[in-house]
Amino acid sequence: MAQVLPDERELRRVIGDGDTIADGEVEGLGEQELVDLYRSMVVLRTYDERSVVYHRQGRIGTYAIFWNHEAMQAGSVYALDRDDWVFPSYRESAIGLLRGMPVETVLSWWRGHPSGWWNPLDYNVASICVPIGTHVPHAVGLAWGKKLRGEKTVAVAYFGDGATSEGAFHEGANFAGVMKAPAILFCNNNQWAISTPVSAQTAAETLADKAVGYGMPGVRVDGGDVLAVYEATREAVERARAGDGPTFIEALSYRAAPHATADDPSAYIDMERVEEERQNECLGRYARYLWRIGVLTDELEEQIRGEALQAMKDGIAAAEAEPSADPELVFRHAYVNPPPSLSEDLAELKRVLGNE
Template sequence: MIGKYDPLKGEMRCILHPDGRLEEGLKPDLSDQSVRNIYRKMVLIRLADQKALNLQRQGRLGTYAPVIGQEAAQVGSAQALEKGDWVFPSFREMGVFYMRGAPLKDIYLYWMGNEAGQKVPEDVNIFPISVPVGTHPLHAVGAGWAAKLKGEKICTIAYFGDGATSEGDFHEAMNFAGVFQTPTIFFCQNNQYAISVPRKKQTAAKTLAQKAMAYGFAGVQVDGNDLFAVYAATREARERAISGLGPTMIEAVTYRFGPHTTADDPSKYREDAEVWEWRARDPMLRLQGYLRGRGLWSEDQEAKIKAEAEAIVNQAIQEAESVPPPEPEEMFKYTFAEMTRILKEQLDDYLAFLREKET
């Protein structure tokens, strides 16, 4: 399907429409049981996301970048990956971290300001959060190239936003991936804004997916609020990657319902009417509608799923909050395996300051 939808014409892949109708001749490549499990995870992610926001407002968590509205893009793509694949996230991928198996407690711990929260278990192939916008697609390409040279049948995937496509590093990564045919997926969550900059001001290109064409590989635009379309596109991109067909760029067209981060006030740069228009395309409600249509959803089940999620999330928050705060010395030691000279000097200064304070 990837070659079938021309990004230059703005053709967008959709399987499950906002009104719950399936595109004619198409159906999800997922069993009912899988869809139910995925929906359950989406409910948990939305709740965990909302709680992170609440905790920040209560002063119990630092700055946070909400996921709400982008659950299908994150969950659908992560679901299409295999365990050995490597994920290179930006800063908004709480849903992807959870899907990969990162403990929820550690996700909260990180946003509470403790870097230990980024130490994922050994078998969870996800890199640390990249706050610098657009730098990590290069890492994904490098890792993909290494995997290719080693003959490993895995793919690497970089998650980034529409704003990142204006960064030089993004273009270097795309170029390198095209030249060396690395098994890399460039997964762009086009949530329509880079903080206050709307997508229209980001690029004069009709779509972001078409940028792949300039680098000699496939790009496809999918409805990012359609779990099935995101899953199918990522699955296909992965197949292409591991069978030596090189990189793919996926532009998942979605919307950020909430603020850019907890430090942002979106009412300063966008109209409520626009938000409500997108709210009608809520990825969760769409999936819920699908399940209901198949007799796989009820109010009772929903209440049960929510209660289970609530217990899991509350437990994770409690565990994260019971971890003692890190020693300030750790910030000098965290970045490199061996501290650089300048960091050592800064640590010495800090220790001298502590000694002075004690006397």
């Protein structure tokens, strides 16, 4: 019977603190792989920080910040094969970049432009899911379908702590357990669902405890430790490919930025705690580790950051060069026989946009 393994109540960690906690090691990761992981994190961090600036400049719309979530995203994707599927929520909006998706595609999504929607088959990355948890059954269904076809593909659904209270999460997790679907339910427990703390979200001691009820292993990992996330995900992938079914991964972190650009967390969060978390953020932790083991140099750091920044500059230029979308697109596929009020709405939209 699957269970929360006794040692998994403790958070898994690999990266030490450079002082009293020693660094561990992950089998199979050589220097090149460690640098690749670092590059992935820098790409995501640069995307995130530039996006906040672009939002302030009015160049993208409301944006869900994922600062300090990079280790969870990069570490888990790195444990997948290219054929495996990724089902992101809005918090993982830029995860497709790790699969070669152009920066302008994701920026266009945040600009509300149709060119921000990609064909999922191009990257094995599903559309960004904004409704909380509804993509969990999608990911599990895809994983089960692949299993029925005799393929070895794994699907990962990313969602937050708040999503674990949703019906769709329950349905997906239950289905995954019963069907032994090769799925990974990856929960970014950043301890907040907008202004709701995790203590008000659930009476369970840990979110990983929920896995017991679905008959799957629940693993707890330090979400700020990219190597621990990688290792935990790799084990879940191996289990799934071996036919042993799904895994629930609870990656514990702390939301060190507002929920989104429209949010002011100072109204509900302890900003001192946020500051503490920011001091221990995941990219800096990994960079210090790489310095300790002699992998990172000033030149390499500069080169990787420079490339990521240039990609962002090129990406926003390309997104802004897209011709304006046809406002009729919003209405065209909604009804076979559109009600008259819709043409009034369209006329109003065109008037507002100034292209009557």
